[in-house]
Amino acid sequence: MVFLFNYLPIPGIRFAFFRYNVFTAPIFVGWWNFERLFSSQRFWSVFRNTLELSLGNLFIGMICAIGIALLLNEISRLIMKRTIQTIIYLPHFMSWVVVASIWHIILAPQGGFVNNVLTGLGIIDRPIFFIADERWWRPWFFFVNRWKATGWGTIIYLAALTGINPELYESSAIDGAGRLKQTWYITLPCIAPTIIIVLVLNLASVLNLFESVLVMYNPAVYSVADVIQTYNFRIGLIESDYGYSTAVGLFRSIICMFLVLGANKVSKRVRGRGIL
Numbered sequence: 001m002v003f004l005f006n007y008l009p010i011p012g013i014r015f016a017f018f019r020y021n022v023f024t025a026p027i028f029v030g031w032w033n034f035e036r037l038f039s040s041q042r043f044w045s046v047f048r049n050t051l052e053l054s055l056g057n058l059f060i061g062m063i064c065a066i067g068i069a070l071l072l073n074e075i076s077r078l079i080m081k082r083t084i085q086t087i088i089y090l091p092h093f094m095s096w097v098v099v100a101s102i103w104h105i106i107l108a109p110q111g112g113f114v115n116n117v118l119t120g121l122g123i124i125d126r127p128i129f130f131i132a133d134e135r136w137w138r139p140w141f142f143f144v145n146r147w148k149a150t151g152w153g154t155i156i157y158l159a160a161l162t163g164i165n166p167e168l169y170e171s172s173a174i175d176g177a178g179r180l181k182q183t184w185y186i187t188l189p190c191i192a193p194t195i196i197i198v199l200v201l202n203l204a205s206v207l208n209l210f211e212s213v214l215v216m217y218n219p220a221v222y223s224v225a226d227v228i229q230t231y232n233f234r235i236g237l238i239e240s241d242y243g244y245s246t247a248v249g250l251f252r253s254i255i256c257m258f259l260v261l262g263a264n265k266v267s268k269r270v271r272g273r274g275i276l
Helices: 002-007 010-017 032-039 041-073 078-093 096-106 113-120 134-162 166-174 179-203 219-225 228-238 242-271
Strands: 018-021 024-028
Touching: 010 018, 010 032, 010 242, 018 242, 032 242, 041 078, 041 134, 041 179, 041 219, 041 228, 078 134, 096 134, 134 179, 134 219, 166 179, 179 242, 228 242
Parallel strands: none
Antiparallel strands: 018 024
């Protein structure tokens, strides 16, 4: 399966140097597709969106996952802790199509729960079309991503928390340190290596943003929501401009390769061994 889907298609990168679609024979154009790529304002806008959405999602996700893990770690009753963990883990196992459908209904301008509450309380005068409003799309996107993935993201940090020596907390309590100081001076420094490793590994895949955007965006918010892979999807499979689409995909792959190599180098320095 790895050979079929990862190695067998590699010769197809030659189409990045052709003008090609299913209706005409390939015409060699050299670097023309890349000239289009680098001179396209639309592409650079998409590239910027990809970085902003990915990095924003990454850092917000890490903050939320660490915060939830710290709160869960404070729960002493095992049954309650497991119940809460199960509840916050469940959204992770739902497909993005289902998640997007649920939140489309909740945020719908007509009959949506959120708009009904906001208009009922007098906060807004008329319903807001959240999924088609450039001002609201990104906050909605980040919120839905956190709702779905934060519970699952806490697993690594909870495992790291269990490895902290309890004697450190006992000694700090004797010295008069409260829970806040214990968290700041003991907990966070102890799990810092885990935080760095997770950050490095996630940075390597920062351009691999596709499904979560595809099911939640629409033409009205392309300027703030369109990312490299959705842009490539439309150009290649919808507009059938396979040459330019291949050039975009090849450019993204090269950037991803350097990100992975950089992450591997940082990983070797941080934990003594790489990720490759």
